[in-house]
Amino acid sequence: MLHFDCDYMEGAHPQVLQRLTDTNMEQTPGYGQDAYTREACEKIREACGCPQALVSLLVGGTQTNATVIDALLHTYEGVLAAESGHISQHEAGAVEASGHKVLTLPQHEGKVSAGDLQDYLNTFYKDEAYPHMVIPGALYISYPTEYGTLYSLNELEALSRVCRENGLLLYLDGARLGYGLVASADVTLRDIARLCDVFYIGGTKVGALMGEAVVAPCPELLPHFFTHVKRHGAVLAKGRLLGLQFAELFTDGLYLKIAKNAVETALKLKQAMVEKGYRLYIDSPTNQQFFYLNQSDIERLRRYCTFEIWATVDQQQSIVRFVTSWATRQEDIDELIRQL
Amino acid sequence: MLHFDCDYMEGAHPQVLQRLTDTNMEQTPGYGQDAYTREACEKIREACGCPQALVSLLVGGTQTNATVIDALLHTYEGVLAAESGHISQHEAGAVEASGHKVLTLPQHEGKVSAGDLQDYLNTFYKDEAYPHMVIPGALYISYPTEYGTLYSLNELEALSRVCRENGLLLYLDGARLGYGLVASADVTLRDIARLCDVFYIGGTKVGALMGEAVVAPCPELLPHFFTHVKRHGAVLAKGRLLGLQFAELFTDGLYLKIAKNAVETALKLKQAMVEKGYRLYIDSPTNQQFFYLNQSDIERLRRYCTFEIWATVDQQQSIVRFVTSWATRQEDIDELIRQL
C-alpha cells in the first residue's frame, strides 16, 4: 500500500536523525540555551539575510501560529486570513483561545489578494460603527497555501505594501515553506524576510521530526518572546532537539535540497493524471495536488494507495488530495502512475 | 566538567532512541492515530490498572499542566497549589493565560497538607463574600515535588479524601513520576491512578526526548480532549514519536528500571555530602538534592561541575541543587564525591 495522505507520515530525514543520534548522550543546558540552537539560529539568520533577526524554535504549526499571532496583536485586534486559511478552519480555535478574532477575507485558490485586503480596510474604516468592531491588526497568509498554490513576488509585494501602508503586520505561515521556495518562479527566502514582519520556516513537514523556526527580522516586534512562548506552553525543555535539526537542515542547503524531491514527484504525478484525463481541481505547483475523481476511481485506487477526500462534490464525484514529501520515493510515484 | 544542573540534559535513553531510529521511515497517520500510540496507551492503561482510562500524549510539562487544568475547571474556578508549585512559580502564567487563577496553599518541604487544604476550604466557604472570590475547583500537586520530596500513601489518601468530600478534582504533575515511584516506600502507580482524577507520567525527564502521558482514569472528565489539546496548540503532528517512546518505556518496565539509576546516584551523593559535613537543606529521597554551601565551596566545586544556585541565604551561604537522572554515570558521581 502506498501513502499520499500528508507530508508528515515519516520520521526525520536520515541526516537529521543521524545528527540526533550522534549527539544523544551529550549534555547541554535546556530551553534552547545550548550551542546547537545558537548554531541553527545563526544559520537561519544567514539564509534569510537578516543578521539581527530574532529566531525562535517551536514544536508545531498550530502552536506557532497561535503564539506568534497573540504576540503581534493588541488585545482589541484581530487577524485577517483567507476563509480557507489554516487558522480560520483547522486549528480548533487556538487563535480565539488567546482572545483574538480571525477575520476572514475571500480566498482565490487559497490566496488573498491585495485588492480584497484594501477593500476590506476601506469598507471597515468608512463604517461609522467601526469602533464597535474588531480592529484588524495583522494579516495571516500561508505559503504555499492550503491548496498548494503560491503567491508570486508581485503578489507578495502588493500585500506587503498594503499592510505597511495601513499599519497591519504581515505574518506568513511557512509550514511547507521549503516546498514553496523550490517551486516558486521568483520568490526567495530573502524576499520573504524582506516583505514579512514575522514568518516561520516549517520543519515538521520538511525533514524534521518536529519543529518550526519563527523568524522576526525586527526583533523588537517580539519583546520578552521567550516568556511569551513559555506562557503558551510552547517551550521545549530539551530545546537542543530543535536546534540540532534546524542546524542540520540549514547546513549545505539540505532544507531546499530535500524539498525538491517532493515537488518533482508531485509534478510527475500531476502530469500523469492530466495525461490520463483526470481533471485538476486546482493547478498547484507544489507538493499538494488536487483532482476530481469519480467514486469508482476512488474505490479502485484505494486498493493501491491512501489519499484524502478533500470535499464531496456530489454523489458521483469528489475532490481528492495527493501529497508528496521529501521522503516520497520515485518508484512509489511510478507505481502509482501505473495504477491510475 | 560534570553536569548536575537538571534531569533533561541528554537526549533519550538508548533503547528509546533505537526504537525511533528503527521505525524512522515507516509511514503512519498523524496526530496520534497510529498503532504505536495505541500500543503506548494500552501499556500505560495496563500499568495503571485502568482499562478504561483516557491516555493522551503531550509534548511538555507546562503545556500539559495548562492544558489539563483548563480542561478540568469551570470558567469561574481556580486551581489550588503549593506556593512553591511549578504552576505557581515557573510557568510564566500559562494557567492564568487560560483565565484561571492559581490559588496558593502553604508548602511544607514542597508539599501541601490535607489539614491546610481543609482549613482553606472551611475559611473560604465561611466567608460571606466567597461568591466574590475565585471558587477552588481542583488541587494541583507534584510528585515528587519541586523539592524532591514525596507524599506518603497516607498523605495522598488524605488529600484525595478531602478533595472528593469537597468537590475538588485532584491533579498530579508527574514530571518526575518515575523517580518518585522508585524512591517511595509505599506509593505505586496504581495508587496514583486510584487517588487522582488526572495525572501525567513524565517522559521528558525520565528517558524520552520529550513527552508527557496524561492519564484520566474516568475519561468523561475530559470530553473532546483531542480538540481541547489542539486548541492549546499541543497536538504533535507526528504523534507516533510520542507513541513510540512511551511504548518502549512501558515495555518490560523500562521506565522504572532506568529511574532507579537516578535515585541511587542521588542517594549516594547525599550520603557522601552528609558524611563530609555539608548540611542538607531538605532531606530528599529522590533525584534532586539540596544542600547549604559556602561561597568558597561553591567556587571550588564549580571548577569540576555545574549545579544550580537555588537560593541565596546570605553573603556567605547559598542553597544549591544537584540533580541526577537515568543517564547519570556511576563514575561521574564517584568523581564528584572525590572532589567534595
Next chain:
Amino acid sequence: MLHFDCDYMEGAHPQVLQRLTDTNMEQTPGYGQDAYTREACEKIREACGCPQALVSLLVGGTQTNATVIDALLHTYEGVLAAESGHISQHEAGAVEASGHKVLTLPQHEGKVSAGDLQDYLNTFYKDEAYPHMVIPGALYISYPTEYGTLYSLNELEALSRVCRENGLLLYLDGARLGYGLVASADVTLRDIARLCDVFYIGGTKVGALMGEAVVAPCPELLPHFFTHVKRHGAVLAKGRLLGLQFAELFTDGLYLKIAKNAVETALKLKQAMVEKGYRLYIDSPTNQQFFYLNQSDIERLRRYCTFEIWATVDQQQSIVRFVTSWATRQEDIDELIRQL
C-alpha cells in the same frame, strides 16, 4: 430636529424613573441581594411561566451576550450565529475575548434557518477533520433580529428542535424583546421560555435606563452564575437599580404596554414611506425600518431628522434605518411623514 437614530436616545420611562426617585434614599444591601431585585426576578419568572428559572439582572447587551455565552460553552466550543448577528459584527470581539469562536451561518433577513443549521451540523460531523475544528456548542439568535425581523413560532420551534436533537444550547438575545413580542403574530414570552435554554429580556431599549434580565428556565445550566458574572466585571454594586426598573416594567404589563408605541409608530412610518413610493429594503414588522433612499432624499430629510446610513449601495443610493421606541411621540412621526 427629530431623532430616529436608535432606540436608546432617552432616559427611562417616566414610571420607571419615578420608582428610582421614590426609593432613592432607601438603604438596601448591594449586589442584587435586595428586595426589589427579588421582586423583579419573581415577576419575571411569573411572566415567563418558569417558577424555577434563574433570573439575573445585568447592565448591557454586549456584556450579557459575552457573559452568558462564556457560561454556556465548554472551552473547546464555539457559538453559531447569523453572519449579521450582533455578536458576529458589533461587539468588538467580546465573545472571542473569552476564548470562543463565533461560527457563522447564512442570514436570511437577519434570521438563521433550521435547515441551514442542520446542514452545518451534517457537514461538520461528516468531515473527518472535525476534531481539528471548533465544536459548535450553542446557537445564538436575536429576536427581533438586527434587521427588525421576527421568527415565527414554527421557525423558533424548528430551531429549538434541531438544537435539542444535536446537543446545542439555544440562546436568544432579546435586546428588543418587547418590540418583538408585541409585533409577533404568534410568539409569546412563554414560548421563548419553553424553546430557549437561556434568553434575555432587554431593558435598555425598552423603558429602562439600563438593564438586561437573563432568564434560564433550568438554573443548573448556569452554576455559580453570580461568581461568573462578577468575573466578567458585570455585577452592579447597587443591584437594586436594576431590580427596581424591572420590577416596575413587569408590574401591570408595563413592559409590553410601552413597547406597543414603538411598533405602532414604526408601522405608520413604513406605510407612509411605501405610499410615497420609497422602496423597503426589508419588510420589518418591528420598530426598526429599513429603506432605500437616494442621496438627494437623504440630504433633504437630514434637514429635519437624524437616522442611520445602514449601508451604501452605490453613489446614488443608500440603505437607511429609522428606529422608533417606547418614547417616540405620535406628533413626531406625523411631522416626519409630512416631510417625506
Next chain:
Amino acid sequence: MLHFDCDYMEGAHPQVLQRLTDTNMEQTPGYGQDAYTREACEKIREACGCPQALVSLLVGGTQTNATVIDALLHTYEGVLAAESGHISQHEAGAVEASGHKVLTLPQHEGKVSAGDLQDYLNTFYKDEAYPHMVIPGALYISYPTEYGTLYSLNELEALSRVCRENGLLLYLDGARLGYGLVASADVTLRDIARLCDVFYIGGTKVGALMGEAVVAPCPELLPHFFTHVKRHGAVLAKGRLLGLQFAELFTDGLYLKIAKNAVETALKLKQAMVEKGYRLYIDSPTNQQFFYLNQSDIERLRRYCTFEIWATVDQQQSIVRFVTSWATRQEDIDELIRQL
C-alpha cells in the same frame, strides 16, 4: 435599624438624581458621544490639571480594574498588588480572566511600600529563571485602601519613582477616591494625576447611581480604548447617564463636598468608640472604620444596626467594619454612639 454595611446602600445624591430627572426625555446619541459626557470629561480634566487626559466613563469598579489592567499590560505581564488588594481577593478572578496573573506584595495596613516593591523587583531580576516567570508590568494600588488607610504624598511619590525607574505602570483604584482626598493631609487630585499613569475616580460609592471615571494623563497609553472597553462588555449604551452624573459631581466641587460628610461621621464614630474603650483594629482616617468587638457586643449592637464582620479572631472576638458615606445622617451616627 441603622445601616453601616457599606457605602453603596443608597441611590444617588439628590442633585445627581435631579440632573438625571431633568434631562430624562432629552434625546442624545449613545455610547458616550453626547454633550453631557463631553462636559463631564472636560470638568474632570480640569480638576486633574490634565488638559490632554483621556477620560472614559465606565459603570463599575471590578469592570474598570479588569478593563484598564488588561489594556496596560502586555500578554506576558502580570500586575503587582497588595495581598489584600481588591483585585487580589474580591474580584472573582476578573483580572486573570483576561490572562494576567495578579502578583502579590506584602500589605501594611492595606498599603504596599516602595521598599517592598524595590525588593521584589531586585529579587525577581536577579533570579536566573525569571524568563520562566510572569514579568511584572504594572502596580495596582487603592486609595483609600481596602482598610481605609491612605498613602502620604511621600509614599505615593516613592512608589511612583520606583515604578518609573523600573518600567512599571502605576494604576490607582479610586473607588473611594473622594473620601481619601478629603481625609488626606497632603495628597490632591492633581498629585494623583501627576504620579499615576492611570487612575479612576469612583462615582458609585461617592454620590452616583453608578460610574467610575478612568483618567489617563497620557492618552497614548490607552490606544483604541473605546474598542477595548467594548470588548470587555463595559460600554454603556446610554452613556449620557454617566456623563450627567460626573458632570454634576464635578460642578462646584460637589464630589469633594459630599465626601466630607462620610469622613466627618466616620471620625466621630471612631472617637466615640475609642472613648468607650473599644479597640481599633486599624487607625483609619477615612470612611471605613475597623474595630475589635466581643461576641456579646456584636449581638447587642446588631439589635440596632447592621455592619460587617470583617474577620473572626477567635471564639470571643471578631474584627468588624462600620462604613459611612455621603448619605450618612448625623442623627444616625449620634444614635449609634448612644447605643455603643
